[in-house]
Amino acid sequence: MANIPHQYTDYDSLDTITAEVCVIGSGCGGATLAYKLAEEGIDTVILEKGGYYPSSSFDNRELNQSGKVDAERGLTTSNDGSTYLTYGELVGGTSVHYWADSYRTPGDRLAQWHDQYGVAGHGAAQLAPIFDDIEKRLHVAEMEPFYYNRMNALFRDAVHALGWEGAPVKQARRGCAGSGHCMQGCAIGAKQSQLVTSVPAAMALGARVYADLRAEAFAFEGRRATQLTASVIDRRRNRPSGKQIVVKAKHFVVAAGGFNTPAFLLSQRRLREALPALGKHFGMNPTVFAHGLFPEPITLWRKPPACYGVEGFRLPRHDAAGNYVEGGYLLVPNQIQPGLMGYSVGGFDDGAADWMANLSHVGGATGWLDDCPDELGEIRVDPRGQRELAYPYGPTTQKMLRDLLKKIATVNFQAGATRVMLADLRRTELTSMDQLGAIDQIEVKPGNLFIAAPHPFGGCRMGQSARDSVTDSSHRVHGLDNLFVADPSVFPTGPSVDPSITIMGFSYIAAGHVAQALGQRLAPLPGA
Numbered sequence: 001m002a003n004i005p006h007q008y009t010d011y012d013s014l015d016t017i018t019a020e021v022c023v024i025g026s027g028c029g030g031a032t033l034a035y036k037l038a039e040e041g042i043d044t045v046i047l048e049k050g051g052y053y054p055s056s057s058f059d060n061r062e063l064n065q066s067g068k069v070d071a072e073r074g075l076t077t078s079n080d081g082s083t084y085l086t087y088g089e090l091v092g093g094t095s096v097h098y099w100a101d102s103y104r105t106p107g108d109r110l111a112q113w114h115d116q117y118g119v120a121g122h123g124a125a126q127l128a129p130i131f132d133d134i135e136k137r138l139h140v141a142e143m144e145p146f147y148y149n150r151m152n153a154l155f156r157d158a159v160h161a162l163g164w165e166g167a168p169v170k171q172a173r174r175g176c177a178g179s180g181h182c183m184q185g186c187a188i189g190a191k192q193s194q195l196v197t198s199v200p201a202a203m204a205l206g207a208r209v210y211a212d213l214r215a216e217a218f219a220f221e222g223r224r225a226t227q228l229t230a231s232v233i234d235r236r237r238n239r240p241s242g243k244q245i246v247v248k249a250k251h252f253v254v255a256a257g258g259f260n261t262p263a264f265l266l267s268q269r270r271l272r273e274a275l276p277a278l279g280k281h282f283g284m285n286p287t288v289f290a291h292g293l294f295p296e297p298i299t300l301w302r303k304p305p306a307c308y309g310v311e312g313f314r315l316p317r318h319d320a321a322g323n324y325v326e327g328g329y330l331l332v333p334n335q336i337q338p339g340l341m342g343y344s345v346g347g348f349d350d351g352a353a354d355w356m357a358n359l360s361h362v363g364g365a366t367g368w369l370d371d372c373p374d375e376l377g378e379i380r381v382d383p384r385g386q387r388e389l390a391y392p393y394g395p396t397t398q399k400m401l402r403d404l405l406k407k408i409a410t411v412n413f414q415a416g417a418t419r420v421m422l423a424d425l426r427r428t429e430l431t432s433m434d435q436l437g438a439i440d441q442i443e444v445k446p447g448n449l450f451i452a453a454p455h456p457f458g459g460c461r462m463g464q465s466a467r468d469s470v471t472d473s474s475h476r477v478h479g480l481d482n483l484f485v486a487d488p489s490v491f492p493t494g495p496s497v498d499p500s501i502t503i504m505g506f507s508y509i510a511a512g513h514v515a516q517a518l519g520q521r522l523a524p525l526p527g528a
């Protein structure tokens with residue numbers, strides 16, 4: 001039989017799964033960790049509540065694919081409807097949906113996590129050989145000029161003309177055909193998602209993957225989680241089938257992703273009561289868009305996204321009195337398929353229809369905020385166990401968003417756009433850079449501005465004490481000997497760049513601690 005994940009159709013006669021390590025989630029965090037453990041011969045299982053869809057099942061149709069790769073079709077929002085939560089729910093996790101931009105964590109951010117939040121053993125020196133290994137495994141490289149679509153090229157030239165600090169963005173691809181369907185899942189497996197990298201690599205080394213199986217409740221004895229109950233999801237209806245399976249393991253690792261790990265742990269009463277920081281300090285890189293109408297064809301949905309980016313505004317600038325002046329975000333050319341463009345263009349009137357009718361000439365830019373550490377949000381669960389997400393959009397966050405909107409409008413005009421439209425409810429339109437002041441009038445309030453959240457983090461912050469953090473620096477949940485977290489939930493703040501490489505790097509370190517708890521060591525990496 002082919003080495004593929006187990007699925008709901010296989011579970012009728014299965015009541016118990018046993019393993020040395022049980023990993024919940026098959027994304028960058030979980031699959032990478034499982035691969036590192038399997039490499040050492042550690043008996044590892046992955047539970048994944050989403051379905052298994054091989055690349056060969058992807059049909060490149062945006063609406064079909066959104067049902068497979070985009071959890072809740074990308075339509076789930078924060079409590080007040082202000083923000084679209086985008087993540088994956090399938091074998092391979094969000095990486096099947098992602099753009100594959102691959103940034104190493106900046107040294108200044110790792111130093112800040114160490115100095116301000118007490119994170120140990122995750123410094124630039126520890127991570128350098130790990131990042132080398134990940135980049136080699138995922139074929140991370142700058143894209144050749146051939147792969148730049150018209151918007152990427154116009155954006156790059158505009159950034160040069162504006163004198164901003166930009167650079168080609170390294171990406172995780174191999175044998176890319178330039179189709180532009182990365183967000184819908186790459187049908188030829190060129191995008192180096194976990195579906196085509198760590199998941200099959202871990203399985204080839206003996207790890208077992210159980211798709212359509214949702215982790216639900218731990219049983220605890222003293223300082224240990226002894227077993228986990230999981231529900232089978234009937235993939236045809238995306239609902240629990242009623243059957244449950246018990247997983248018995250020596251160690252459990254939660255890697256259910258930034259939106260779901262805090263919610264899952266909060267649904268465990270013992271943890272909710274013992275860990276006051278659980279769910280707190282949550283961030284999500286609020287992401288905004290400016291669409292531009294160009295005199296020439298752009299065809300925004302072809303070739304890979306974001307080949308070039310602006311890092312010059314990554315860190316915010318403050319005046320002598322400490323007031324925010326500028327920055328705190330990354331900018332890239334936008335890449336959006338027609339369906340998603342449709343729901344980011346506000347309204348149903350002739351003006352909205354006009355933009356959609358000119359779609360082939362619509363380009364744009366996007367950018368996302370490195371969340372302000374003083375204005376973070378919170379994940380909670382309601383009495384039925386449903387996730388709730390509250391994000392305050394505090395005063396500094398609003399200033400940063402307006403500054404970011406001005407930058408993405410500016411780069412559109414510099415690139416040649418004749419009209420720029422912001423993705424707000426009023427569809428604010430500008431016809432020249434002189435009108436950027438109109439952005440100060442845009443209200444950042446629930447539902448008024450199209451804001452997406454592609455990079456959740458926090459909620460299980462790493463630190464030194466159970467008073468203000470959830471895990472210690474070995475990724476172990478405070479107060480328990482055999483429960484670990486390995487995904488961006490442990491980040492004390494955002495990493496200030498796209499997070500996938502940081503998530504995977506942290507999973508290598510977490511795998512070392514889990515192996516150590518089993519009396520084993522990971523083989524040293526070259527250069528370590």
Ligand SMILES: Cc1cc2nc3c(=O)[nH]c(=O)nc-3n(C[C@H](O)[C@H](O)[C@H](O)COP(=O)(O)OP(=O)(O)OC[C@H]3O[C@@H](n4cnc5c(N)ncnc54)[C@H](O)[C@@H]3O)c2cc1C
Nearest residue numbers: 025027028029049093094098099100101215256257498500
């Ligand atoms: C559109 C988009 C573009 C992006 N582009 C980039 C990019 O270019 N570069 C970059 O670095 N990052 C990018 N990101 C972010 C990046 O993809 C994610 O941060 C990363 O993939 C998250 O990995 P993870 O392991 O933390 O979580 P996930 O990949 O979300 O994995 C968690 C898995 O756990 C499963 N799960 C959840 N709860 C349970 C449960 N109870 N039981 C069993 N399984 C469960 C989920 O179904 C999911 O498959 C992008 C994200 C999006 C949405």
Ligand code: SF4
Nearest residue numbers: 176177179180182186
């Ligand atoms: S652009 Fe390249 S990586 Fe993206 S879906 Fe097409 S072939 Fe795959």
